[in-house]
Amino acid sequence: MMRFMLLFSRQGKLRLQKWFTSMSEREKKKIIRDMTTMVLARQPRSCNFMQWKDLKIVYKRYASLYFCLGVESQENELLALEIIHRYVELLDKYFGNVCELDIIFNFEKAYFILDEFLMGGEIQETSKQIVNRSIEASDMLQEDDISEWYEVELFG
Amino acid sequence: MSPSVPLQEMIRAIRSARTQCEERGVIQRECAAIRAQFRQADNGGRSHNLAKLLYVHMLGYPAHFGQMECVRMIASPRYSEKRVGYLGAMMLLDEKQDASLLITNSIKNDLSNSNQYIQSLALCTLACMGSAEMCRDLAPEIDRLLRASNSYIKKKAALCAVHIVRKVHDLGELFTKAARSLLTEKNHGVVHGAVVLITELCERNSETLERFRKTVPDLVQIMKGLVISGYSPDHDVAGISDPFLQVRILRLLRILGRNNEAASDAMNDLLAQVATNTDSTKTVGNAVLYETVLTVLDIKSESGLRVLAVNILGRFLLNNDRNIRYIAMTSLQKIVGTDHNAVQRHRGTIVDCLKDQDASVKRRALELSLALVSASNIRSMMKELLSFLSSCPPELRSQTASGIFNAAERYAPSQRWHIDTILHVLTTAGGDVRDETVPNLIQLITNTSELHCYTVHKLYRALLSDISQQPLVQVACWCIGEYGDLLLTGECQETEPVQVTEDYVLDVLETVLQSHMSSPSTRGFALTATMKLSTRITENVDRIRSIVSIYGSCIDVELQQRAVEYNALFKKYDHMRAAVLERMPVIEKNSQGHTNGETIKESQTVKVKPGEPQQPANQVQANAAFYTVFSIVATVTVYEKDGVTVTLSCEKQSDSGLTVTLTASNSTESDIRGFTLQAAVPKSVQLHMKAPSGDSLPARGTAKVTQMVLVFTFADMSEVYETKVSPVTS
Numbered sequence: 064m065m066r067f068m069l070l071f072s073r074q075g076k077l078r079l080q081k082w083f084t085s086m087s088e089r090e091k092k093k094i095i096r097d098m099t100t101m102v103l104a105r106q107p108r109s110c111n112f113m114q115w116k117d118l119k120i121v122y123k124r125y126a127s128l129y130f131c132l133g134v135e136s137q138e139n140e141l142l143a144l145e146i147i148h149r150y151v152e153l154l155d156k157y158f159g160n161v162c163e164l165d166i167i168f169n170f171e172k173a174y175f176i177l178d179e180f181l182m183g184g185e186i187q188e189t190s191k192q193i194v195n196r197s198i199e200a201s202d203m204l205q206e207d208d209i210s211e212w213y214e215v216e217l218f219g
Numbered sequence: 220m221s222p223s224v225p226l227q228e229m230i231r232a233i234r235s236a237r238t239q240c241e242e243r244g245v246i247q248r249e250c251a252a253i254r255a256q257f258r259q260a261d262n263g264g265r266s267h268n269l270a271k272l273l274y275v276h277m278l279g280y281p282a283h284f285g286q287m288e289c290v291r292m293i294a295s296p297r298y299s300e301k302r303v304g305y306l307g308a309m310m311l312l313d314e315k316q317d318a319s320l321l322i323t324n325s326i327k328n329d330l331s332n333s334n335q336y337i338q339s340l341a342l343c344t345l346a347c348m349g350s351a352e353m354c355r356d357l358a359p360e361i362d363r364l365l366r367a368s369n370s371y372i373k374k375k376a377a378l379c380a381v382h383i384v385r386k387v388h389d390l391g392e393l394f395t396k397a398a399r400s401l402l403t404e405k406n407h408g409v410v411h412g413a414v415v416l417i418t419e420l421c422e423r424n425s426e427t428l429e430r431f432r433k434t435v436p437d438l439v440q441i442m443k444g445l446v447i448s449g450y451s452p453d454h455d456v457a458g459i460s461d462p463f464l465q466v467r468i469l470r471l472l473r474i475l476g477r478n479n480e481a482a483s484d485a486m487n488d489l490l491a492q493v494a495t496n497t498d499s500t501k502t503v504g505n506a507v508l509y510e511t512v513l514t515v516l517d518i519k520s521e522s523g524l525r526v527l528a529v530n531i532l533g534r535f536l537l538n539n540d541r542n543i544r545y546i547a548m549t550s551l552q553k554i555v556g557t558d559h560n561a562v563q564r565h566r567g568t569i570v571d572c573l574k575d576q577d578a579s580v581k582r583r584a585l586e587l588s589l590a591l592v593s594a595s596n597i598r599s600m601m602k603e604l605l606s607f608l609s610s611c612p613p614e615l616r617s618q619t620a621s622g623i624f625n626a627a628e629r630y631a632p633s634q635r636w637h638i639d640t641i642l643h644v645l646t647t648a649g650g651d652v653r654d655e656t657v658p659n660l661i662q663l664i665t666n667t668s669e670l671h672c673y674t675v676h677k678l679y680r681a682l683l684s685d686i687s688q689q690p691l692v693q694v695a696c697w698c699i700g701e702y703g704d705l706l707l708t709g710e711c712q713e714t715e716p717v718q719v720t721e722d723y724v725l726d727v728l729e730t731v732l733q734s735h736m737s738s739p740s741t742r743g744f745a746l747t748a749t750m751k752l753s754t755r756i757t758e759n760v761d762r763i764r765s766i767v768s769i770y771g772s773c774i775d776v777e778l779q780q781r782a783v784e785y786n787a788l789f790k791k792y793d794h795m796r797a798a799v800l801e802r803m804p805v806i807e808k809n810s811q812g813h814t815n816g817e818t819i820k821e822s823q824t825v826k827v828k829p830g831e832p833q834q835p836a837n838q839v840q841a842n843a844a845f846y847t848v849f850s851i852v853a854t855v856t857v858y859e860k861d862g863v864t865v866t867l868s869c870e871k872q873s874d875s876g877l878t879v880t881l882t883a884s885n886s887t888e889s890d891i892r893g894f895t896l897q898a899a900v901p902k903s904v905q906l907h908m909k910a911p912s913g914d915s916l917p918a919r920g921t922a923k924v925t926q927m928v929l930v931f932t933f934a935d936m937s938e939v940y941e942t943k944v945s946p947v948t949s
Contacts, residue, residue, distance in 0.1 A: 109576075141502055141503075142510070145456065170277065171226075178343050182378045187374060189461050190453045193408065207298075208299045
């Protein structure tokens with residue numbers, strides 16, 4: 064299973080953190096520190112895999128963001144790279160030519176998309192279209208809900 | 220007005236802060252506002268406030284005051300609020316927080332909601348942070364959803380079940396039947412979830428594994444369908460149909476086929492098909508091939524298939540993509556024990572990877588190279604490893620050095636080659652070798668008597684060029700002290716002899732003594748070597764005398780003590796000097812882990828003398844003999860006389876530390892009072908004697924006295940413990 068997914072910028076600022084196991088705040092902070100240090104220290108054309116304690120770390124840089132996935136030792140690293148790529152594709156489809164700012168200003172949407180793709184440290188849905196459709200439907204449900212509120216508030 | 224605007228405005232405000240201090244100010248103001256909003260009654264902007272708080276939390280600021288708000292929002296009937304509430308629960312609540320229990324009821328209700336997106340929120344949260352109690356509570360609900368719901372919910376319920384099984388192992392039984400039936404579904408998401416669930420159940424329980432072996436034909440069918448099916452737009456990735464599901468099925472097949480002939484046979488054809496038909500130009504194809512190779516190598520596959528798998532790994536090794544080379548080496552590492560010859564065929568490529576730019580690849584190549592060293596390739600491999608050592612990244616140096624030493628010890632084709640190799644390592648990476656290298660090398664040199672002349676010449680030359688690598692300098696000083704006379708003869712068979720005078724040799728030793736680069740223990744080596752030369756040279760003994768007397772007032776206590784003792788040797792015990800400083804005998808080579816009860820008696824470190832005046836403890840022999848103590852695990856009787864028995868048992872605490880327990884008992888008719896134990900150790904060892912349990916041994920063995928002694932080896936020991944004790948019998 065996957066243990067965590069972190070997104071951070073080239074300066075080491077965290078943009079998204081998803082933890083798939085229960086951990087104390089201290090442990091989380093330590094992992095974030097270690098990951099950012101390790102990944103940012105890597106040379107441009109290096110191997111995307113590293114060993115850290117008993118976990119394999121798979122990372123990839125997309126534009127100004129580093130996507131870092133910590134997986135257990137029996138996981139397939141090449142597939143982990145594909146998982147990262149799939150998530151980027153989903154974000155791209157949703158935001159249209161996604162960039163780091165989209166993820167900063169709409170971080171909760173990034174989480175919602177991730178929660179339709181991965182769950183409990185495993186892949187939940189292997190089809191891009193189904194994930195996209197679920198997100199759209201959830202968003203519409205949210206819109207309906209909010210417009211209801213507006214009606215109530217404005218018209219009593 | 221978009222509902223996210225307040226959130227985005229806050230984010231903009233925080234980002235425009237120019238200093239950390241300014242940012243903290245903005246955040247404090249925002250948090251105060253959020254807190255105030257939380258306290259107010261229901262307003263439409265609740266979800267924005269919580270979202271703001273979650274952003275602040277991600278920046279690393281405390282957000283625990285939002286926990287109760289999450290609980291409230293989850294209970295709200297509005298989807299927008301539930302959505303953010305559940306997100307908050309996943310981010311702020313984990314099973315260690317008390318507030319997490321409060322959401323159990325909400326989750327339970329939402330699991331039966333008519334809207335599948337609300338059900339989905341509950342399932343997702345449960346799978347993310349569900350505690351063991353919550354899992355136990357809600358497991359029946361999840362089982363129900365596994366059987367009767369639409370595919371969107373089924374796939375989520377499956378992964379929720381996986382989480383439950385991880386948290387509460389016994390609940391696996393509950394999901395077995397449902398998992399089985401899910402395999403027959405058409406929806407890929409559901410099948411994937413089912414495969415993950417079955418994998419989890421099989422890994423935890425071997426009986427369940429037995430039962431699920433029956434699913435192998437079904438799994439093979441599904442895989443075949445994926446591999447030979449035409450283009451499916453929903454699941455295609457670069458020409459491979461649903462690689463995620465393929466990899467997962469291959470992993471499950473691996474677990475089911477392990478150690479089972481029948482299951483392995485059933486999947487043989489499929490694996491061959493996948494291995495040959497999968498397109499390996501893109502990463503995704505290689506991911507599937509990689510998983511196939513891992514499965515083939517782990518089950519009881521027929522030899523043709525195994526050869527195919529190793530060849531795929533060999534192809535991976537030649538791939539341009541670093542990632543592929545890395546995973547090829549990782550896989551080869553796993554099978555180097557079992558399929559050694561197959562991996563040896565790729566040795567050349569692996570050794571080339573030592574020169575790769577990438578640190579991860581280098582590390583893997585190093586491990587694999589060390590595993591591939593054998594008697595037949597030792598010379599060529601060592602050349603590669605030594606050249607790697609001189610250019611490798613610092614974090615790999617000590618691993619490389621130890622690996623080289625181990626390989627040299629096991630496969631050295633000749634003594635001279637062995638010594639040369641160790642010297643080469645010491646010159647290149649002297650700072651990264653382990654502590655026992657110096658005594659080990661000294662032992663090796665002493666035992667290779669025919670090469671003494673060669674060795675001392677090599678070390679002398681090494682010392683002339685560089686005195687910064689401490690282990691090398693220590694060994695060199697020791698050698699010059701022992702075999703300096705061979706340097707002065709001006710003859711050597713194995714190598715070009717040096718033409719030196721006694722003064723030159725003493726100059727070199729004095730340089731080491733005075734250099735600021737020399738560590739205290741190195742200086743100790745140099746001083747002792749100088750002293751030893753006094754019996755091996757003829758003209759400059761006075762110079763040695765003056766060096767020794769100068770160091771009699773050295774600030775370093777260890778050096779001072781040595782110098783004073785050597786001075787005494789010159790002045791009062793000159794008749795003994797030759798005997799004391801003569802050549803060391805061949806040291807008995809005892810390997811680690813050698814339990815030899817007899818050896819312990821020769822190197823007794825404990826002496827007990829009831830009722831007699833003090834006597835000096837036994838002289839302890841050379842370090843090598845002492846090292847056998849480290850390997851003694853059983854209890855040994857070290858003293859048995861006049862009814863008093865003392866036993867010694869050792870427990871190894873660390874590489875350099877040992878706890879020795881001395882137990883004394885008295886089988887005579889009268890009590891022994893004032894009983895104490897005495898211990899002496901060689902200079903390289905440090906002793907801490909803890910307080911004994913008592914000082915009287917009651918008669919007839921009615922009770923025992925025990926004493927713990929902590930023993931450490933340190934290179935720079937500065938004191939020798941000698942506890943003098945006088946026991947008195949009543």
